[in-house]
Every structure is written in C-alpha cells, then in structure tokens.
Amino acid sequence: MEISALQKERAGYQPKLPKALQGAVKVKEGTPTQSVDNQEEIKKLFPNTYGMPLVEFEPAETANNAKMNVGVILSGGQAPGGHNVISGLFDEIKKLNPENRLYGFLMGPGGLVDHNYMEITAEFLQAYRNTGGFDMIGSGRTKLEKEDQFEKGLEIIRKLDIKAIVIIGGDDSNTNACVLAEYYAAKQYGVQVIGCPKTIDGDLKNDQIETSFGFDTATKTYSELIGNIERDCNSARKYWHFIKLMGRSASHIALECALQTQPNICLISEEIQAKDLTLNDIIENIATVVAHRAAQGNNFGVVLIPEGLIEFIPAIGRLIQELNDLLAAHGADYMHLDEEAQRKYILAHLSAENRATFETLPEGVARQLSLDRDPHGNVQVSLIETEKLISDMVAAKLGKWEQEGKFTGKFAAQHHFLGYEGRCAAPSNFDADYCYALGSSAAQLIANGKTGYMAIVKNTTAVADQWKAGGVPITMMMNMERRNGEMKPVIRKALVELDGAPFKEFAAQRDRWARETCYIYPGPIQYWGPSSVCDQTTKTLELEQAK
Structure with missing residues (x-):
C-alpha cells in the first residue's frame, strides 16, 4: 500500500500508556452497579450481565500469561483512532502470550455472521498504526440482535478457537455488544464480549466514560x-x-x-x-x-x-x-x-x-x-x-x-x-494514545474473565501515564427508549448539558x-x-x- 511521508513518520510514534498498563496488570473491583434508569426492566433483560462491579487496573508483581485468541469488529461510522484500538489490543494480547492470535471480522458485524475474516499479523498491522480510517478491516452497520446471528457467529468463533469478541462502536453498537454478551453468558458458551467507546459525535459519555474516541x-x-x-x-x-x-x-x-x-x-x-x-x-x-x-x-x-x-x-x-x-x-x-x-x-x-x-x-x-x-x-x-x-x-x-x-x-x-x-483524519496524539490504551484495556478485561464490559480510560486531562484504565459494565449505561415503535434497551445518549x-x-x-x-x-x-x-x-x- 502507498503511504505518505507523514504516515511513514507517524508509523514510528509509540503511543503513551497509563502506568497500570505498562507492565503486569491486576484487577481491582469496585462496588456493584445498576443501570441509569429502568433498573427492573434492564435487570430482567440482562440477568447474567447486570449489577457487575466497576473494574480498575493496577500494576501487578506477576504477569497473567492468558492463552486466548480474540476477534475484533469495527462497527458503525468511522472515527479517528480505530486502528490504534486494534494496535493496542494486538500488542497487549501478544504481551500476555506470543501465541495469542487476533482475527479481524471484515466490513463490520456482518463479517462475524457471514464468516468473513482475516488474521491480523504484526507485519500487516504496521502500515496502519497511528492512521485514521477503518480501512484495515472495514466497517458496517449490520445490527447484531437476532439469535440466528449469534449462533452463526458462534460457528466461526468455535472454528477459530476465539475466547472473546471486541466490538468497537458507538452507543447502538455497544448496546448490541451487551445483548450478544448476555446471550452467550445465558447459554454458558464461554465467549466473552467487550465494547470500546467510539463516536466523533461525543454523545457516548457518562460518569465513567470521559469522552468517546475520535471526538x-x-x-x-x-x-x-x-x-x-x-x-x-x-x-x-x-x-x-x-x-x-x-x-x-x-x-x-x-x-x-x-x-x-x-x-x-x-x-x-x-x-x-x-x-x-x-x-x-x-x-x-x-x-x-x-x-x-x-x-x-x-x-x-x-x-x-x-x-x-x-x-x-x-x-x-x-x-x-x-x-x-x-x-x-x-x-x-x-x-x-x-x-x-x-x-x-x-x-x-x-x-x-x-x-x-x-x-x-x-x-x-x-x-x-x-x-x-x-x-x-x-x-x-x-x-x-x-x-x-x-x-x-x-x-x-x-x-x-x-x-x-x-x-x-x-x-x-x-x-x-x-x-x-x-x-477518518490521522488521529491527534490524544486520540492515538487514548485509543491504544482502550485496546490494551480491552485485552486485559478479556484476560481477567470479564464480559459485557466496555473498556474505559479516565483522568484524561492529566499526562498519559497518570490515566486510569479499567472497565464499566455496559448495563450500567442503559435505559429503555422507544425505537421503531417499541420500547428497547439502549445506552443512554449524552446530550449537551445546559x-x-x-x-x-x-x-x-x-x-x-x-x-x-x-x-x-x-x-x-x-x-x-x-x-x-x-x-x-x-x-x-x-x-x-x-x-
């Protein structure tokens, strides 16, 4: 692939990580959580992924050498930094165990359902580090919401021995990630699902998510x-x-x-x-x-x-x-x-x-x-x-x-x-660092057995090594809203507060x-x-x- 002089220089940029993700990692669990509204309805719809605690990463003495293959999906509209989420995810799972593999599902969630995928290798990834766009594996707007889609996805998950799926998307895509996590947990399939907060619109934020990447x-x-x-x-x-x-x-x-x-x-x-x-x-x-x-x-x-x-x-x-x-x-x-x-x-x-x-x-x-x-x-x-x-x-x-x-x-x-x-602009240093840390956090959530969580990075106005990384249960952000004429569980959008x-x-x-x-x-x-x-x-x- 042809690259510009800027992209060539940019490929050498090493994103900065929070202290907690720079070496071995352990998990500190907080108190149980509940949804922002409609608690009874959300709990009833997500009995296996509701009420889980907040998670924060801390430096550990010994490394977790978790063996795991991971699948990654880019979902919805593009946002600068998506490639760095994948880079952080790749580097972290390889750090955990060099035998771990990362598979990218092509052109969005439809790639999981239709079994269109590729293995992401170090050599392939190199050309995409610190670049804008989602062209590494493409994106799409297929909604993951039906059981036959979940079962079809499971076939390729089993074939590739994938432990977890990471869905990089906005509020609707992460709502789907939560539904998928709940389904696989209810069936006891042993497949984890982790989300990452993406949208240039800036409306995927709350007490735990300071900003969505790309904004x-x-x-x-x-x-x-x-x-x-x-x-x-x-x-x-x-x-x-x-x-x-x-x-x-x-x-x-x-x-x-x-x-x-x-x-x-x-x-x-x-x-x-x-x-x-x-x-x-x-x-x-x-x-x-x-x-x-x-x-x-x-x-x-x-x-x-x-x-x-x-x-x-x-x-x-x-x-x-x-x-x-x-x-x-x-x-x-x-x-x-x-x-x-x-x-x-x-x-x-x-x-x-x-x-x-x-x-x-x-x-x-x-x-x-x-x-x-x-x-x-x-x-x-x-x-x-x-x-x-x-x-x-x-x-x-x-x-x-x-x-x-x-x-x-x-x-x-x-x-x-x-x-x-x-x-699809080349990500700013902030987005390059933030996204890389989100990808690293997603890998650590998987390694620590979490599902139905969204990777988070906080304290982002401080220097990067003082950022705090962890995870938040997706159900914590949900409420019931009318969509297409019926009430559905969705992540609550953050509007401008007057x-x-x-x-x-x-x-x-x-x-x-x-x-x-x-x-x-x-x-x-x-x-x-x-x-x-x-x-x-x-x-x-x-x-x-x-x-």
Whole structure:
C-alpha cells in the first residue's frame, strides 16, 4: 500500500500508556452497579450481565500469561483512532502470550455472521498504526440482535478457537455488544464480549466514560476548516457562511468547534429544545444578529449549525415521533405511492397539531422526514440541508425587514457541510494514545474473565501515564427508549448539558462573538513539537474535568 511521508513518520510514534498498563496488570473491583434508569426492566433483560462491579487496573508483581485468541469488529461510522484500538489490543494480547492470535471480522458485524475474516499479523498491522480510517478491516452497520446471528457467529468463533469478541462502536453498537454478551453468558458458551467507546459525535459519555474516541481529532479537523472559512470571511467581508456540522443527535461537535473558533453564531439543539423555540424564533434571532452587524458595516459572519437541529425543534420533534410510529405501523401502505399520494396519506393520518407543522415545512424537508429511516430507526438528518433551509429563511426575513425599512445591509450566503472530512483524519496524539490504551484495556478485561464490559480510560486531562484504565459494565449505561415503535434497551445518549461547564463558558461569550469579530484560527493538528500544542485535549474535556 502507498503511504505518505507523514504516515511513514507517524508509523514510528509509540503511543503513551497509563502506568497500570505498562507492565503486569491486576484487577481491582469496585462496588456493584445498576443501570441509569429502568433498573427492573434492564435487570430482567440482562440477568447474567447486570449489577457487575466497576473494574480498575493496577500494576501487578506477576504477569497473567492468558492463552486466548480474540476477534475484533469495527462497527458503525468511522472515527479517528480505530486502528490504534486494534494496535493496542494486538500488542497487549501478544504481551500476555506470543501465541495469542487476533482475527479481524471484515466490513463490520456482518463479517462475524457471514464468516468473513482475516488474521491480523504484526507485519500487516504496521502500515496502519497511528492512521485514521477503518480501512484495515472495514466497517458496517449490520445490527447484531437476532439469535440466528449469534449462533452463526458462534460457528466461526468455535472454528477459530476465539475466547472473546471486541466490538468497537458507538452507543447502538455497544448496546448490541451487551445483548450478544448476555446471550452467550445465558447459554454458558464461554465467549466473552467487550465494547470500546467510539463516536466523533461525543454523545457516548457518562460518569465513567470521559469522552468517546475520535471526538478530539474530528473537532480539531473541523475547527481548522472553520478557522480557514472565518479567515476567508474576514478577508472578503461579503458573505455569511452557514456551516452544518456532523453530530446526528447531540450538539457536542458544534459546541466544541464554537469554543475553539468563536463564530458569530452557534446553534445548540438542546437549548432550542429546552426553550421550546420555533423555527421562526431561530430565524428571527439569526436575522437580528445579521442586521446588527450590517448596521456596523459588517455584512459578513459565520453560523454553526448542528446536524440534528431539526429534530430538536420541539414542534418538529413531536412530528418526527408520530412519523416514526406511522412509518413503523403503516409504511408499507404508502411507501410505494407517488410523492403527492404519499403526502396526502401522511396528512390524513397525522394528529391536528402535527399536521399543521408538516404543512408549514418546505416540501423537500417534509418529504425527507417521512421517508425511510437509518438502520437504527432514526431520521437521516445528514440528508436534510438544514444550513440552506435556515439561510433561505433568514434571507426571506431580511427581505421583509428591508421593505419595512428595518434592514439596509447586504446579505449573501455560502453553505458548507463538514462531516466526512473529520471521520477518518490521522488521529491527534490524544486520540492515538487514548485509543491504544482502550485496546490494551480491552485485552486485559478479556484476560481477567470479564464480559459485557466496555473498556474505559479516565483522568484524561492529566499526562498519559497518570490515566486510569479499567472497565464499566455496559448495563450500567442503559435505559429503555422507544425505537421503531417499541420500547428497547439502549445506552443512554449524552446530550449537551445546559448547566455544564462547556455550555456555560460558551453562553458567557456568545453575545460578544455575535456583535464583534472574535474569530480564532486554530490551524491544523500538530503531531510534533511542544506538548502544550501537540497533546492538548478538547476545550470540552478541559472544562468538564477542571478540578
């Protein structure tokens, strides 16, 4: 495979490990745990993997020479650092016993079910150390949720003498990992399942998981691009740039990028929901800032928009909930109809309040909300051009104000969607180290007989050798939620907390950013140089962990 000069140099980077993982390891068990909500239901669904203790690793006198073959799966959307999880996992199982083997299942969970796999060797792995992407073994979105899938997977697990499967994924993938762990435990098959917290969205976090991997690199990549756009904006001084940012539900990416780049406006979906704002309220607020800046002679600015915004506008959120149920129950009745007939069918079956909301939406957006969902039952929000929708509505509002003599400036918009640009970037030093430690932790959880756990690394704002590694039972993070029309056990998503330090810091500054031009240009991720530049964490983590 062809590699760049950067990749060649980067291959030689040795990720830093917490002290507890640098030599022989022993386990310290904490108190029993319970799920974040719906304790009785979750306990009933996961009797074999519920209530297990938190685990922390400590240095040991003697090494555990566990003999074990391990299978690894990359699941869901890409996130920078996935290859380093696999590198850490490989190095740790080889350290335990050089005869141990690592098998990668190809193109996601489907590789386990369809028996598509390869053995990962030291020579093969070398080209992928400290690189972005999931191209080492590929990823996929097959959901592991049916017994015949579990049994089919077991066949190849037995054939390769695999002791444990490591699933590297987000909240939905780790929910599936928990279901698989419970099934194999209930059947007493002796197969362990361990999860790793991955998602650039930053919404897989809680008291035990400080951050999901990939968030650091992705937000730094987006912030570089936003900084470049801001600098262009401040140079040409004639455009308003509307930038939609990936993050299908939570607004963590938008908030982090705002803290790094100080745009004029950043919408936070969770705040919009909490304040029960309408789409018109949002437009009015943006137009007011545009008009204020125009009055100062500044006909330019930057607006950050979270990808999932549309679902958080309360009236639209209620509409989507009813559309989800309608699609689950009656989708087959109308999906084959032409556009006009589909629209009529939907309008006829909606409640009065939701029908009124549906009728006010631009036709393209209304159609998108009523179409097929993604594999997890979610609206495919990345396909909705929210940035265009908002700028068009702002333009219409300003046009009206102009006629009324309330606006005398100029307004011209540019649109951007920053999504795929950040998912496979070469991992920052933080993500390279963090992911390597997660992979090492996963191996130690297996060696110590754990199943239904997620590997964790804490104290991540300290230097790497002071990080604390261990595991958390996946059931601890679960609650019951409505998915595809029925209640299902899922890992609770972490949304932006409006009383949390990152949002408070943003809220304290944003009025000044709206009025003045306070842009910051972070520049590209740095891999070599002063630690203050190369090893810095996200602003979010810094503010959340501030002691």
